[in-house]
Amino acid sequence: MQFEPDFTLPLTKTGKSQTVFPPPWYYGVTYIAAHVKLAGVGNLIPEFFRADGEGWVYIAEFISTSEHNWDFMYKEPDLVQYMEAAIGLKVEYEGRNYLYFPFMWVDKDWALVRGWLDGYPKKLANIRMTRLHPLLPKYNKVEPGLRLGGYATRGGGVMVRMEVQLKEKTDSLPLKDFGPLINIRRYPTRGDGEKDVYEVVSRQRDESKYGEIWKGDAKVTLEGYVNDELENVSVQQVYGGYYYPLYFRVSKTILLKRVEKVQVQS
Amino acid sequence: MQFEPDFTLPLTKTGKSQTVFPPPWYYGVTYIAAHVKLAGVGNLIPEFFRADGEGWVYIAEFISTSEHNWDFMYKEPDLVQYMEAAIGLKVEYEGRNYLYFPFMWVDKDWALVRGWLDGYPKKLANIRMTRLHPLLPKYNKVEPGLRLGGYATRGGGVMVRMEVQLKEKTDSLPLKDFGPLINIRRYPTRGDGEKDVYEVVSRQRDESKYGEIWKGDAKVTLEGYVNDELENVSVQQVYGGYYYPLYFRVSKTILLKRVEKVQVQS
C-alpha cells in the first residue's frame, strides 16, 4: 500500500504530522442507540432531501486508526480513541432511501477532520457513555435488565441524553432499512478562482461485522443550544433501544451529485 | 446499609449532591504497569519514611462507584469512570514495608477528593492508555507480542510515559512484596482552634480479585514540571511490564500514627 504524505494538513515531507492519515481506516465501535420517530426535522436537512422523521440516535465509543498509524495504539492512544454522538435520519434523495446525519459530535480533532473529509458535519462535544468491567459485582457483562446510558454536551447546552434498558438478543438492526450512507462534502471557496466543494456523496464500508446485538427499551432527550438547532425537534416515539459492537473499514466515498452553489453577493 | 448525607461537601439534606458518596466503594480497574528501580527518590518521601528506589509505575482505567450511586453507571458515566497514573515506592516505616504513592494523578474531581479522604496526593492530569476492541483486525485481544502504552501530562509538562510489550501470562505481581498501602491524610488547620489533620494511615481493601495477569518488557519515562518534582528522579532499571484487570472494594483506612505538626510562625 502506498502512503500519501500530503493527504491532509499539516504538510511535511514525511507525512507523519498529518491530522488524518490516508485510508484505509479501521473502526471498532460500541454503540448505545435508539430507533426513534422525530418531529420537526424539516430545518435539519438540505432542500434536496426529504424526511418523514424516522431516526436513529446514538452515543458510541470508537477505537479507530488508519492502516498507517497502528503504532499510535500504544504510542499515542489519544489519536486512536474517540467518543461520538449522532442524530441520523432516513431521508429520500432522488427516489431512494439513505441514512443522513444532520448532527454528529466527536471529541477529537482528527475524528472531526476525517469526518469532514467524507461529508459528516462533526463538531466537538463532551460525550460519555456507560462502560462495563468484567470483575465488578454489577455491570460486569451484557445481560437482560442492564441499564446503559450516555450524553453529549456542547458548550453551554445539552445535545443528547439517552438511556437503554436491555431485554434480549436480536439478529439485526432496523438501521438496515435506512439505506446507504449519504453525506455532503462541503468546503466553501474563499476567493476568486478557488475551488468550491459541494458534493453529495455516499461513504462506503468495504468490510463490516457486527458483534452480539441486544435490544430493549430506550429514553431519548434532545435539547440543543444556540449553535445546534434542536429546539424545534422533539422525540415523538421511541421504537427501541440497542447496544452492540461493530467493526467496519472505510476507503472511499462515491460521488452522487455535485450541488451547484448559487453565488452569494458580497 | 445506612447512608450518611453529610459525608462530603456539598452538604444538602438529602446528601445526593455529595462530591464523594459514602463507602463501600467498588473498583474495576485495568492496569498497564511497570516494576522499576528509581534513583533520586529521596525528595519524594516524608522524613519518617525510607526508600531504596524499588518502584511501581502505572497508568490505569477505573470504573468505580459507591454502593449509593450505581445508577450513575447509566445516568452519569462521567462520575463513575476515571483514568489514573501513579508512581509507587516500596517504603520502610517503623520497621515494616509498605507501598507508598508520592505522586498520583486522576482526571475527575470526585476521584481526586475521594483519594484525598484516604491520603492519596491526587492531582488532575490528562491520562490516556491503549484500549482494545474485540472486532478490530488487530488489538482485538490480549496476546504475546501485543504493545500497550499510555501517558499522563499535567499542564505544561509530561509526567509519565509508558510502553509494555506482552510476553506471557504470569501468576502474580511483584507488587505483593511491597507490603500494605500507606497513605497520609493531611488537611492543614486554617485558623486558631481548628483541627489540623496529619495522619499516617493504611487503606484497606475488604475484597480483591485479579483477572488474567500478563507480563513482558517495558519502557518508562518520567519527566515532571514546575509543580511535579520528577526532574531529579530517573529510571535506573525496568524489571518488567504488566497488564491486568483487578477488582477491589474499600470501606476504611486504619490509623497508624498521628504526625505531630510543628507549628509554623506566621
Added chain:
Amino acid sequence: MQFEPDFTLPLTKTGKSQTVFPPPWYYGVTYIAAHVKLAGVGNLIPEFFRADGEGWVYIAEFISTSEHNWDFMYKEPDLVQYMEAAIGLKVEYEGRNYLYFPFMWVDKDWALVRGWLDGYPKKLANIRMTRLHPLLPKYNKVEPGLRLGGYATRGGGVMVRMEVQLKEKTDSLPLKDFGPLINIRRYPTRGDGEKDVYEVVSRQRDESKYGEIWKGDAKVTLEGYVNDELENVSVQQVYGGYYYPLYFRVSKTILLKRVEKVQVQS
C-alpha cells in the same frame, strides 16, 4: 514569611509539588453576577442554617496565586488561572447574617482543593464567560447597553446560565448586606481514632479592593443534574445584574463552631 513544605499533598521535602501552596493567597477576579430571590433552597443548607431565598449567583474569572508561586504566572499559567461559578445565599446562623455558598464550581484541581481547605463545596465544571478585547470594533470596553453572559455545565447537565445587560455605574453591591462569609470545613473520618473535621468557619479577607462596579438587568437560569440538586430551586425574581473586578487577599479562617457529628452505624 516562612514556607510550610507540608501544607498540602503531595508531600516532598522541598514542598514545591504541593497542590496548594501556603497562604497568603492573592485573588484578582472579574465577576458577572446577579442579585436574586430563589425559591426551594431548603434542601441546599444544613439544619443549623436558615435562609429566606435571597441569593447571589455569579460566573467569574480568577487570576490567583500564593505568595510562594508568583513565578507560575509565566511558567505555568494553568496553575494561577481558573473559572468559577457559584450560588450564594444569605443565611442566618446563631442570630447573625452570613453569605453561604451551597454550590460552587471551578475548573482547576488546586482551586478545588484550596476551596475545600476553607470549607467551600467546590466541584469541577466547564465554565465560560464573556471577555472583551480593547481593539475589537464592539466589546472593546465596559459601557451602557453591553451584554455579558456565561454558564457552567457539569457532566451531563447545565448548572447555571446568566446574562447581564449593563445600564450604569454604581457605588456598591447588595452583597455587602449579606454579612461575612460562612463555610463548612468537612473531612470525614475514615477509620477508628482518626480525626473527623466538621467545623463552621468564616473565611477572612485581610485586603480587599473593588474596581468600577456596573449595574444592569439580568437573566439567570438554574438547572442542575443528578449530582447537583438544583431541580427544585427556581429563580423567583432577579433584582439586578452586576459586572465588576475585585482584588482580595486571604490568609486564614475563623472557627465559629465545631459540629458534633453523630456517629453512623456501619
Added chain:
Amino acid sequence: MQFEPDFTLPLTKTGKSQTVFPPPWYYGVTYIAAHVKLAGVGNLIPEFFRADGEGWVYIAEFISTSEHNWDFMYKEPDLVQYMEAAIGLKVEYEGRNYLYFPFMWVDKDWALVRGWLDGYPKKLANIRMTRLHPLLPKYNKVEPGLRLGGYATRGGGVMVRMEVQLKEKTDSLPLKDFGPLINIRRYPTRGDGEKDVYEVVSRQRDESKYGEIWKGDAKVTLEGYVNDELENVSVQQVYGGYYYPLYFRVSKTILLKRVEKVQVQS
C-alpha cells in the same frame, strides 16, 4: 450584508448551526511571541517552498467572531474565544517572501475548521499563557521587567514552551519583513470524480490595528511528539521576545496557484 446559510456544515435551512459562520471575521488578539532562528525546518515545508530558518513563534489569546454571531459574545462565549500557538517561517515562493505556518494549534473546533478553510494546518492542543489583572499587587500592568509565558501541549507531548521578559516599548515587529501570509487549502478527493483541493493561497486582512508593542528577551522550547515532527527542529537563536495586542478583519483569500496533485495508486 448577505448571509450564506450553507457556508459550512452542518447544513440547516436557517444556517444557524454552522460550525463556522460566513465572513467577515473579526479578531482581537493578545500575543506572546518570539523572533527566532530555527535549524532543521526542511521537513516542515512543501517541496515548492524554501526556508532559511528565520521564524516567528507565538502563543496567543483570541476573541473572534463572524459578523453574524456577535450575540455569541454573551450567549456562548466558548464559540468566540480560543487559544492559539503557532510556528511561523519566512519562506520563499516564486521569488517572493511570505509568512508560512507549518504548525498551528488551537483549542476550539470552529477555530480549527475556520483555519482549514483558509489553509492553516490547525490541530487541537492544550494552550495556556499569562494573564494580568488590573487590581493584583503584581502582574497588574505591562511594564519593564514583566515576565510572561505560555505553552502548548498536545496529547502525550509538549509542542512549545515560551517565556518573554519585557524591556521596553517598540514601534513595530520584525514580522513585517516576513511578507504576506501564505497558506495551503487542502482537501483530498475521496472518490472518483470528486474535487481535490490543493491550492496555494494568501489570506487577506482587510483591516488591521496594533496596540502597544513591547519588546524584550525570550526563551523558546520546541519538543513535538509522534504526530508533530518537531524532534529535528532546534532553536539556534532567539532575536527577541514580544508582547502586543492586535485587531484584524478577514474576508477572503487570494489564489496564488493550484497544485497539481499526482494521483496515488491505491
